[in-house]
Amino acid sequence: AQTVTQSxxxxxxxxxxxxxxxxxxxxxxxxxxxxxxxxxPSRQMILVIRQEAYKQQNATENRFxxxxxxxxxxxxxxISDSQLGDAAMYFCAYRSGGSNYKLTFGKGTLLxxxx
Amino acid sequence: xxGVTQTPKFQVLKTGQSMTLQCAQDMNHNSMYWYxxxxxxxxxxxxYSASEGTTDKxxxxxxxxxxxxxxxxxxxxxxxxxxxxxSVYFCASSEAFTVGANVLxxxxxxxxxVL
Numbered sequence: 001a002q003t004v005t006q007s008x009x010x011x012x013x014x015x016x017x018x019x020x021x022x023x024x025x026x027x028x029x030x031x032x033x034x035x036x037x038x039x040x041p042s043r044q045m046i047l048v049i050r051q052e053a054y055k056q057q058n059a060t061e062n063r064f065x066x067x068x069x070x071x072x073x074x075x076x077x078x079i080s081d082s083q084l085g086d087a088a089m090y091f092c093a094y095r096s097g098g099s100n101y102k103l104t105f106g107k108g109t110l111l112x113x114x115x
Numbered sequence: 116x117x118g119v120t121q122t123p124k125f126q127v128l129k130t131g132q133s134m135t136l137q138c139a140q141d142m143n144h145n146s147m148y149w150y151x152x153x154x155x156x157x158x159x160x161x162x163y164s165a166s167e168g169t170t171d172k173x174x175x176x177x178x179x180x181x182x183x184x185x186x187x188x189x190x191x192x193x194x195x196x197x198x199x200x201x202s203v204y205f206c207a208s209s210e211a212f213t214v215g216a217n218v219l220x221x222x223x224x225x226x227x228x229v230l
Contacts (some may be wrong), residue, residue, distance in 0.1 A: 006155075045158075045205065046219035090156060091202075102173070103219065105157035 002027045003032065004094050006106035011072030013082045014114050020067075020082065021077045021109045023092030034075045039108070040088040048090070050076065079111075087113045117141050121206050121222035126167065128196045128229045136191040136225050138206030146209045147182060148173075149190035151202040158205065164189055165211075196229045218226070 003026045013019035025034070036048040051059045051068050058066050063083075067076045079086055092106040119140045128134055140147065147167045150158040150173075162174030164183040178200060180192045189208075193200055203226050207219040 043203065043224040044220070045207070047218055047220075050218065075219075102160060103158075105159075107155055107157045 001033075001098070002029075002094050002104050004092050004104050004106035006090075006092055006109050009107075010110045010112070012112040012114060013079070015084060016080060016081055018080045019111065020094075020112065021079075021090050023074050023077070023106055025074045025075065025092075025094050027073065027094065027096075029096055033067075033095045033097065034063070035093040035095070035096045035103075036064070036075075036077045037091045037093060037105075038086075038088045039084075039091065043065055045091070049077065054108050082113050084115060087111055116200045119206055119208055120135065121225050123202075123225060124223065125226050126228070128193075128227065130197060130229060133194050134196065134227075135193075136192065136204055136206070136227075137188070138222060139205075140208040140220070141187065141218065142208060142210075143186070144208035145186070145211045147183065148206045148207040148209075149189070149191045149209065151175065152205060152224070153168075153202050161167070161191065161204075166168035193227075196227075198229045200225060201229045208227055217230050 032053045033050045038046045038048045057058045063080045087109045091108045094104045122137045148163040149161040162181040164170045169188045205224040
C-alpha cells in the first residue's frame with residue numbers, strides 16, 4: 001500500500017521569504033500523480049499544485065513550485081515570496097495512475113507566516 | 116460559484132442517534148467522495164461513488180452508509196453514532212476517477228461531535 005509522509009508537523013516563515021515543505025512517499029508503481037492541497041482556517045481543501053510522475057519537468061503555479069525527485073520518492077513544495085494568506089495546513093497526496101480511485105494523504109504540515 | 120455544498124456545517128449528536136450529511140455539487144462531476152479528517156491523521160476515504168448509481172467502500176467505511184441520490188447528490192448516513200465518529204467530514208467531487216489526474220474539489224466540511 002502506498003504511504004505518504006510529511007515529516008514536518010509545523011513550519012514557519014517570514015512574510016516575503018521562501019519556505020519548502022517536505023513530502024516523501026512509498027510506492028512500487030511507476031505511473032502515479034502527486035498533489036499538494038492547502039487547507040486554510042476556513043477548512044476547505046484547495047488544490048495548490050499537481051505533478052504527473054511521467055513528467056520530468058517540475059510543476060509550477062505562480063509562487064508555488066515543486067521539486068519532484070522520482071528516484072528518491074520525494075515531492076517537496078516551495079512557496080516563494082510568502083504571503084499572510086499562505087498560512088494554512090498543507091497536505092501532500094498520492095494517487096495511482098491506474099483505475100484505483102484512492103487519494104492517499106499525508107498527515108499535513110501547518111504553515112505559519114509571520115509578518 | 117457554489118462548487119460542492121455540504122450541510123450541516125456543525126452537528127452535535129448523542130451516542131446512538133442517527134443523522135445524514137448532505138452533499139451536492141453543481142459541476143456536473145461524475146465521481147463523488149466522503150472523507151473524514153481527524154487530528155494528526157490526514158484525510159481518510161470513507162466511501163466513494165465513481166458514477167451515478169454506484170457506491171464503494173473506502174478505507175474506513177464501518178458505521179457509515181451512503182446514497183448516490185442522483186448525479187448531483189451524495190449523502191453520508193450514520194445509523195447509530197459513536198464517539199469515535201467525532202470528526203470533520205468532507206465531501207468532494209471529480210470529473211471522473213479514471214481519467215487524468217482526478218483533481219478533487221472539496222466542500223467546506225462538516226464538524227460532527229458525538230457525545
